[in-house]
Amino acid sequence: MNTALLTIDDFSSGNTPAIVDYLKEKGIKIIFFATGKNVEEFYEEAIYAVKSGMIVGNHSYSHPHFSSLTPEECFAEIEKCEQVLDKIYKDSGVERKYRPFRFPYGDKGGENKDIIQKYLKDKGFHKVDDRHLTYPWWKEFSLDTDIDTFWTFDFAEYLIRPGSDVTKESVWEKMNDQNPQAGAALFGENNRHILLLHAHDETEELVPEYYKQFVDYLLEKGITFDAPGFITD
Numbered sequence: 001m002n003t004a005l006l007t008i009d010d011f012s013s014g015n016t017p018a019i020v021d022y023l024k025e026k027g028i029k030i031i032f033f034a035t036g037k038n039v040e041e042f043y044e045e046a047i048y049a050v051k052s053g054m055i056v057g058n059h060s061y062s063h064p065h066f067s068s069l070t071p072e073e074c075f076a077e078i079e080k081c082e083q084v085l086d087k088i089y090k091d092s093g094v095e096r097k098y099r100p101f102r103f104p105y106g107d108k109g110g111e112n113k114d115i116i117q118k119y120l121k122d123k124g125f126h127k128v129d130d131r132h133l134t135y136p137w138w139k140e141f142s143l144d145t146d147i148d149t150f151w152t153f154d155f156a157e158y159l160i161r162p163g164s165d166v167t168k169e170s171v172w173e174k175m176n177d178q179n180p181q182a183g184a185a186l187f188g189e190n191n192r193h194i195l196l197l198h199a200h201d202e203t204e205e206l207v208p209e210y211y212k213q214f215v216d217y218l219l220e221k222g223i224t225f226d227a228p229g230f231i232t233d
C-alpha cells in the first residue's frame with residue numbers, strides 16, 4: 001500500500017477555499033505551509049482554512065533563499081511569519097497546537113544550517129513524523145533528524161507557466177517516473193511519502209482545479225492519505 005501526507009506550500013491564495021473544500025469532501029487532512037506575506041494578502045482565505053481545521057505551518061515571511069541571509073535575518077523571517085500565523089489562529093478562534101516549518105525552496109541555509117536547526121528546536125517547532133520513511137537518502141541527508149519538513153515527492157506543478165516546457169502532461173509523466181532524479185517514485189510496492197504541491201493562482205489560471213486532477217489521480221491509483229502526525233517530546 002502506498003501512503004502519503006500531502007503538504008501545500010505558499011499558502012494563502014485566491015484558490016485556497018476551493019482547495020480546502022475539495023480536501024474536506026475527500027476527507028484528506030494536510031499541512032499548508034504559509035508565507036506571512038501571502039496570508040496578509042489573502043487573509044479571509046487563510047481564516048477559512050484554519051476554521052476548517054487545516055494545519056498551517058511556517059514557510060517564512062517573504063520566501064527568501066535562506067542561504068543568502070545571515071542567521072539573524074533567517075530568524076527574523078521565521079519570527080515575522082509566526083506573528084502572522086498566531087494572528088490568523090487567534091482571529092479564527094482556533095487553538096494553534098502544531099508549528100511545523102518548511103524552508104522556502106527547501107534551502108536549509110547553507111553554512112548556517114546547524115544554527116538554524118538549533119533555533120527551530122529551541123523555539124519549539126514541531127517535527128513532522130517521518131519515522132515511517134525508509135529511503136536511504138532520507139537518513140543520508142539527515143532529513144530524519146532535521147526539524148523542518150522536507151518532502152519525498154515534488155509535483156513541480158508550479159513550473160507550469162506561459163512559455164515553460166512544463167505542462168500538465170509532464171507532471172503526469174513525473175508522477176509515473178519510476179527512477180526520479182530527486183526524491184522517490186510516487187508509486188511503488190509500499191512507498192510512503194510527504195508530497196509537495198503549491199497553492200498558486202497562476203497555476204489555477206492555466207490548469208483549473210489542478211490540485212483536484214492530481215489528487216484524484218493518486219486516489220484512483222490507490223494511495224491512502226495519512227493525517228499529519230508530529231514527533232513531540
Ligand SMILES: [Zn+2]
Nearest residue numbers: 009010104105
Ligand atoms: Zn514555497
